[in-house]
Amino acid sequence: MREVAFIKQNKEKWLEFEHINSNKKKNSPDDIANLHIKIMNDLVYAQTYYPKSKVTLYLNKLAKTSFDKVYHSKRRDKNVFLYFFFDKVPLLSYQYRKYIYLSFIIFFCFFFIGILSTFNDATFARQVLGNNYVNKTLENIESGDAMAIYKGGSNWGTFIGIYDNNQRVGLNMFLSGLFVGIGTVFYIVYNGIMVAVFQAFFYQNNSFFDSIKGIWIHGTYEIFGMIIEAAAGYIIGASILFPGTLKRIESFKIGVKNAFYIFISTIPFTIIAAFLEGYITRFSNIMPTIFCFAIIIFSLVSISYYYLVLPFYVAKKHGLR
Structure with missing residues (x-):
């Protein structure tokens, strides 16, 4: 026509x-x-x-x-709070789903690189995790409590400290999108490798099962949320590089606003992860194994549903599919 x-x-x-x-x-x-x-x-x-x-x-x-x-x-x-978390964010997650998928792909690519590097280089774990951490953890493994390094301090102090650290990491990933996403890629690459090295290190020292119980109770929300925060950074970078039919400044404003909404949606998961690490993870060695894995599975299913499944249902409800 x-x-x-x-x-x-x-x-x-x-x-x-x-x-x-x-x-x-x-x-x-x-x-x-x-x-x-x-x-x-x-x-x-x-x-x-x-x-x-x-x-x-x-x-x-x-x-x-x-x-x-x-x-x-x-x-x-609708209630503003419910609208934001159960309509707006899922719709944005659907709209920008390719950036979420990209974030997962980058993370897991370097996760596997980290695993291969650890198994092929005996010094790689020390280069990434540091000599002090490796030496202390080896001592803890010898004493029968591989996760002892994570049990120091009070519950409340650990909760606040972990939340502050994780939120700053997430904010850095988000804001690094201002550098056309390059900074965000650096953060996700580093964390993907570090998580892989951590797991491979415990596997090499016959404590893999202990590390699964001791880390992924809180790490499921923490790592998944970090990947979503990285996706928000990519959205900002893409709004600068690929404005489409919009003026670049207009594309940038829209990208920053929508990416910020997605970033905000990860905060409840970051808070829950910090709570779990401060109050639950420290007891992983004495808790029933089935209870530990119930927490991990529930965390994985709930956050996966929110960012990967719910967006399609909400988009269909609003006639966007």
Whole structure:
């Protein structure tokens, strides 16, 4: 279809939404949602056949406005807190799902590199973990308590210290996206290798099972959340590098805002991880094994569902699939 004919055929519904947006015409939330879907379809068509046209830029802006309009209209009847965590964040996770997948791919690629390096180089664990940590942990393994190094200090003090450290790491990953994502990649590569070396080290010293119980009780939320925070950093970097039909500054503003929302969503998981490390992990050697693994499995299933499964259900509910 020629561009002129495309505009003539769809102009009426575009103007209709402009009237709705300016409050000149009142429609129900369902009517607005249906119109949003039509506008999104027109945008996809325009991006395919008229990628450099002004009509594509116009529809891109109109689609963003319609997106905000339809979800704000639905939001009025919902608790703000519930709306944020069970509508907005899942929708953003769906919209930016490729960056979440990319973050997992990078993490696990370097996780396997870390494992291979540890098994092929006897000094690699010391280079990554440090001599003091390795020596102290070897002493603890000899004494029969491989996880003793994590049991010092008070419950409350450990909780606060761990939360502060993990939140700063997550914030660094997020803000490093400002350097077109390069800083974020560095952080995720380093942490992927470090986690791998840690597990391989305990495996080499016949304490792998103890390390699973002692680390992944809190580490499931901690590491998964870190990967999501890295994805938020990639979103910022991509908004700078790939603005699409938007002006770069406009793309950047949208990217930072949406990435920040995703980053904020990880904070409850970071708090729970710190709580588990401060109050539960230290007792992993005396707790029933089934209880330890129940915590790990529940943590993995719940956070996986929130970021990898729920977004598809919410997107389908809102007509985006």
